[in-house]
Amino acid sequence: MTSRIGKPDTQADVDLRAALDQRPPTNFVMIAGAGSGKTTSLIKALAHLSRTRGKELRMRGQQIACITYTDIAVNEIRSDVGNDPLCHVSTIHSFLWSLIHPFQTDIRDWVLARIDEKTAKETERFANPKTRKTSLPGIEAALIRYRQQKEIVAGLERFTYGTGSDFAHGVLGHADIVKLVPALIEQKQLLRDLLAARYPVLFVDESQDTTPDFINALRTVAQTVGHGFCLGFFGDPMQKIYTAGAGAIAPEEGWTEIRKPENFRCPQRVLKVINSIRAEDDGLKQVRGRTTRVGDQDVPVEGTARIFVLPADEHRTVRVGQVRKYLAQVNDDPLWESDQKDADVQTLVVVHRMAATRLGFPNLYASLNDDAPDSLKDGVVDGTAWPLRPFINYLLPLVSAVRASDEFEIVTILRDKGPLSNPDTHGDIAETLKRLHEATVELNRLLSNPKTTVRQVLSFAIVSTLLLVDERMSRHLAVPVNPADELDPEHPPMTAFLASPATELWGYRNYIEDLSPFATQQGVKGAEFDRVMVLLDDEEGKGQTLFSYGKYFGITELSKTDNENIAEGKDSVIERTRRLFYVCCSRAVQDLAVVMFVPNVAETKAAIVKRGFFRLEDVLDEETLGS
C-alpha cells in the first residue's frame, strides 16, 4: 500500500483542518463510503495536528489518540505518520486497557461482580424446574468453578488482558474490556479527566463498528471535561460488520459533519458494482473512481469485475485454481496465479473454516472453534488461544530452525523460550545441549509425520524437558482425567485438539502469520488489494447464521426469525450480508472476482443477472472455465 499522507487535499480535508484549528476545536463526524479516503483524511489530520500543536502537546506530555480496528490498520496508520510518537495509535482493546490498567482495584471489583452475575444466572437455571436433568451436573460444576474463581480473584493483585477471558488466571478478554472500561468511564469523573488530560484529541476510525457503550462514554467525556477536548469519528454505516457496532454516529449540536462524495480506490467496473449494491441500502452513490496519470491527464481506470457461479461440489479448490488461471489469461495478468505476497491476490472467505480446509488444518480449527468456549474460540483467529501459544511462539519456530540447520537460532530459541531460559538449569552445559539437540531432532520428526497427534508432540516435548508444562495444559493431558476437570467446558474441545494431527499446526501457522493469501471478509476492513477474490459459499459457512449469500441473492428461503426481523424493521441477515458483500467488493484496486459455490447454478445465475450488479457478460459459469 502506498503512503496516504501525500495524497492531494479534498474539500473534506480543508473542512477538517478548519474544525481542528477552532479554539476550542470542534468535535466532528466524517461519514463517507468505501475508498473515499477517510483513513487518508485521518492521517492528514494527525499530521496537521502534529505540525500545528505538536510542540505544545509534547511540552505537556500529551498525545493524540487514534483508535482503529485491527492490528494491520494500526501498523499502517503508524507508518503513514512516520511513527510520530505524538500519535498514540492503537486498537480499541489495547487503548482501553492502557487507560484502565492502573485501576486494579476497580478491575477486581468489576470481575467479582461479573462472577456474581454468572453465579446468580446459573443458580436460577439450577432451581428452574424446566431445566433438563442432564444439564444439572454441568450447572453444579459451573457453580463450583465460579466459587473457586471468586476465591482466587478476591486475592489477585494484578490483572492482565488477553484475547479470551480467564478470570481465575487474572486474564480479562476482549469482550470484558469493552464492557468494563466504558462502564467505569461513565462512573468516574477522575477517569474522564485523566483520559482528556492525556489525550486532548481522540480520533476513532471505523466508528461504525465501535460499541454504542464506548461511543456514549466518549460523548460523556466530551460533555464533562470542560473545553479543549476534541473528539472525531470516521466511519461508514454501510461497512458495519459486527452486530455490536454502533452504525451511524449522530452528531450532537455544535459538532461538524463532513462528507466525502468520491471513491479514490476502485476502478470504474468495481465502482459500478458497489454503487449498485449500495443502491439497495442507503443509496449513497460515489463518484470519480481511481485514476491514473497518462501524459498530463488523469484517466479513469477501467478495471474488471466478474462473478463466477459454480457448483458446490468436492472440486471447489480445483475450480478456484481454474478461475485464477482464466483471469490470468483473459486479463493478460500472470500475477493472478501467483501466491507471492507482492502479487497482491487476496482471497476473502466468510469463515475461517473455509481457509482452514484449504490450508490443511480442518481438525485443529474445528476442535478449538466448534462448541468451544470463548476462552478458546476467540484466540483461534489470531493464534493467541492458550493451547496454541506454546506451538506458535516456541515449538514451531524451534523446528523451523532445526529444518534450516540454523544452530545459532536453535540455541537462541532454547535460551529465550526453552529450558535454557531457566536459571535452575545447572550441570554440564555441553551435555545438556547435546541432549536438547537430540530432542529437537525427534521433535522435528514428530512434527513432520502426519500420523502424530498434538498430544504426542506435547507429551514428548514435556518428557524431553524441551517444554515446561503449565498446570492448565497438564489437566487436559492427564490420563485418566480428574472427574472435576471433565466437566470443565474447555475439556471436550481440548480432547479433540490433542487428538488432531500435529502437522496441521503448520498450515495454521501460515494462516495466522499472514503467509497465506486468505483473509476473512470481516477482517479486511480498511485494507485494499490489487486483485480480490471473494469466495461465497454458504455450505462451508454453515455453523454461523449471521450471513447468507443464498438468502441475500434470494435463492435460499428465509427462516421464520429472518422474516420476523424484517417485519419488525430489525437488522436482518439480508442487510448484514449486503454490508459484508459491499466491504469485500470495495477492497479491489484493480480486479474483482466473486466466486460463488451453489447447489443450483442455473437458478443462481438467473437471480444474479436479474439483480444487475454485474454486466451480463461478467456473470460466468464453469463453461467459461472449460471444465
Ligand SMILES: Nc1ncnc2c1ncn2[C@@H]1O[C@H](COP(=O)(O)OP(=O)(O)OP(=O)(O)O)[C@@H](O)[C@H]1O
Ligand atoms: N485525495 C486523494 N487523492 C487521491 N487518492 C486518494 C485520496 N484520498 C485517498 N486516496 C486513495 O484512495 C484509497 C482509499 O483511501 P482510504 O483507505 O483512506 O479510504 P477509506 O475511506 O478509509 O476506505 P474504506 O472505508 O473503504 O476502508 C487509498 O489508496 C488512498 O491512497
